[in-house]
Amino acid sequence: MTTEATLPSTSASPTARQVWTRSRGIALALVLLLAAAVAIAVIRSDARHGELDPRSADPNGSRAVAELLADRGVDTRVVTTLDEAAAAAGPDTTLLVAVPDLLTPRQQSRLHSAFAGSGGRTVLVAAGSASVERLAPGVTADPATSLDSTLSPDCGLPAARRAGTADTGGVRYTTTHLDADQCYPSQRLATLLRIPDTSEDGDTVVLGAPDILLNDRLDEQGNASLALQLLGSRPHLVWYLPTLADDSPLEEDERGFFDLLPPGWLWGTLQLFFAAALAALWRARRLGPLVPEKLPVAIRASETVEGRARLYRKANARDRAAAALRSTTRTRLAPLVGVTVAQAHTPEALLPALSAHLHGDAQSLHTLLFGPPPGDDAALIALADRLDALEREVRRP
Secondary structure, three states: OOOOOOOOOOOOOOOHHHHHHHHHHHHHHHHHHHHHHHHHHHHHHHHOOOOOOOOOOOOOOOHHHHHHHHHOOOEEEEEOOHHHHHHOOOOOEEEEEOOHHHOOHHHHHHHHHHHOOOOOEEEEEOOOOOOHHHHOOOEEEOOOOOOOOEEOOOOOOHHHHHHOOEEOOOOOEEEOOOOOEEEEEEOOEEEEEEEEOOOOOOEEEEEOOOHHHOOOOOOOOOHHHHHHHHHOOOOEEEEEOOOOOOOOOOOOOOOOHHHHOOHHHHHHHHHHHHHHHHHHHHHOOOOOOOOOOOOOOOOOHHHHHHHHHHHHHHOOOHHHHHHHHHHHHHHHHHHHOOOOHHHOOOHHHHHHHHHHHHOOOHHHHHHHHHOOOOOOHHHHHHHHHHHHHHHHHHHOO
């Protein structure tokens, strides 16, 4: 049994080292982009730590207003679950919802049902269109926010008139309630609404910005006065800090993984996907016919033959080497004995013509030109010598 020779590879596929050299720039850019995204996320996470938390003394915390309320006899209790917030409903309680947009639609509806008609006050801080329409029916958030932070009351609400100018500029609202107090307008849209409860003494206050509650803004304008009047009308203040970890057993429409991701991250992921696709199209090999290229240096034929012979020897491909020698010899002998090149590899056409030219034994010629492969290297060398001798004899005048 003979072994097939392993032909030398003519593939132009790049090696692993070449792939790394070409793609390391893109890989470095992706690593830097990922590191920047993680750094921004960490910075933003640290910046939001304790925001609007009445226990936090950070600049974005609200401990100062909680201390002032305590001096006026108002106790502040922080809750982080919907069950605790709903259970606190009552005529002597003010509920402040710090981030209403974190609540799911079902949570928003449940919270509104718990406080509607309870006689208490609900304060919604910077509620967007995702939450204000359920927590305060009849109120709509305008997509454009206020360009000015400090605004004048321009309404008849006593608390606003006593406080004067305040930093309420943020989300702007419109309402269908004719008896609502629309204060601190920005381009004729209110940034503070007070909507009375028609059945009880309760009301809902929608505040366009959290600035009047922050530690570092409380002493500016009339922020402290407005905050104390809005949150100090009842002896009890329940400060609701919604969290994504609120897993109330009554919650049926829990958010999925993609609902918990900010929209910016999804858009950024889509951009990265298109960037990766474009990079792949740019760097990928194009399909098409092979195009010969000029060699950078001239290689002598003898070196090519020697290199091919070394490959045959390394693979023990004596059969392939013998077949190549016999085929080349037959091709050169055919025109000398009057046989076409197409018939050179057919024993029935080549051997009779060759025997007539040499007056030799056709059987020995058949073994020499079409016989089995040699069994060892010595036999292969002997075959090459005999083929050379045959060709010299045919060429002899």
